[in-house]
Amino acid sequence: MFASNIARRACRTSCNRPLRNCRFNHSQPASSQRTEESSTTHFGFRTVPEEQKESLVKNVFDSVASSYDLMNDAMSLGIHRLWKDEFVGLLKPGAKGPQKCIDVAGGTGDIALRILDHARERYADRETTVDVVDINGEMLKEGYKRFKKTMYHNTPQIAFREANAQALPTEQFPENTYDLYTIAFGIRNCTSVPDVLKEAYRVLKPGGTFACLEFSRVNNPLLSTAYDQYSFSIIPLLGTILAGDRVSYQYLVESIRRFPPQPEFAQMIADAGFTTGGMFEGKGGAWRDLTFGVAAIHTGVKL
Ligand SMILES: C[S@@+](CC[C@H](N)C(=O)[O-])C[C@H]1O[C@@H](n2cnc3c(N)ncnc32)[C@H](O)[C@@H]1O
Helix, strand or coil: CCCHHHHHHHCCCCCCCCHCCCCCCCCCHHHHCCCCCCCEEEEEEEEHHHHHHHHHHHHHHHHHHHHHHHHHHHHHCCCCHHHHHHHHHHHHCCCCCCCEEEEECCCCCHHHHHHHHHHHHHHCCCCCCEEEEEEEEEEEEEHHHHHHHCCCCCCCCCCEECCCCCCCCCCCCCCCCEEEEEEEECCCCCHHHHHHEEEHHHEEEEEEEEEEECCCCCHHEEEEHHHHHHHHHHHHHHHHHHHCCHHHHHHHHHHHHCCCCHHHHHHHHCCCEEEEEEEEECEEEEEEEHHHHCCCEEEEEEE
């Protein structure tokens, strides 16, 4: 009887499916729905109980995993590749000798591959290692398949581990372990950004670098309007055409708009204990804008 009640009620999100068919957990029993006392967070433009966000995000990435790389290219017109190149180029992995790196929310391994290639091609370094960590096994599987075709497969240079960025298990990820912590297009999907930063600080060695590449804020009003129009009309449409999945891509766009703007995020990094540049953009500053602020690189050092 409970199931048929659920089926009759429509999902109130943009998916508009009967609740029974909705992939975004609305078909949970009433007991797990939001209560007055529970804390809430955002999931795209929706407000949801904190404890639900992780499974909602997991559903999104389960759904997009197999089409993720193709969609990334289509959505950003290939520009995400340039941003990722610039991100890794800025960090210069291997320049000062082999490094122990962790790429959190590493998904299909885009950043890990660039780190290892950069170290090898620029500095003939075959000892730098990357642990790719993600909460989603499906994304890691895609990454593993991809690395199978590379020279790093079956070497100590790469490992894939399923874990939550907000609570990295201490036995697997002890404190003061890594020289470089990267997170690209992942932190906005996490329920608690301060918890992710706290964990990053814990696992980095003193002197280690935290680096985040994330969608950010376009400050120019004209560009910002054009960007909004592109994001909210074209991206969900591409999601429908290329991946048969409008809802997940609508979430991805909404989640970008909910992420704090550059100065606010820089302050959160400083509050977690990292030494950052000044609270401004560019040389000597805490962040660097890419493509007018569509994305930004934030860095901090654990002293
Ligand atoms: C947009 S993808 C980015 C993947 C990759 N870093 C890249 O740049 O292509 C976001 C990733 O964050 C992961 N993720 C979301 N929440 C997470 C969490 N709490 N802990 C670890 N990974 C998480 C997702 O599973 C997904 O693989």
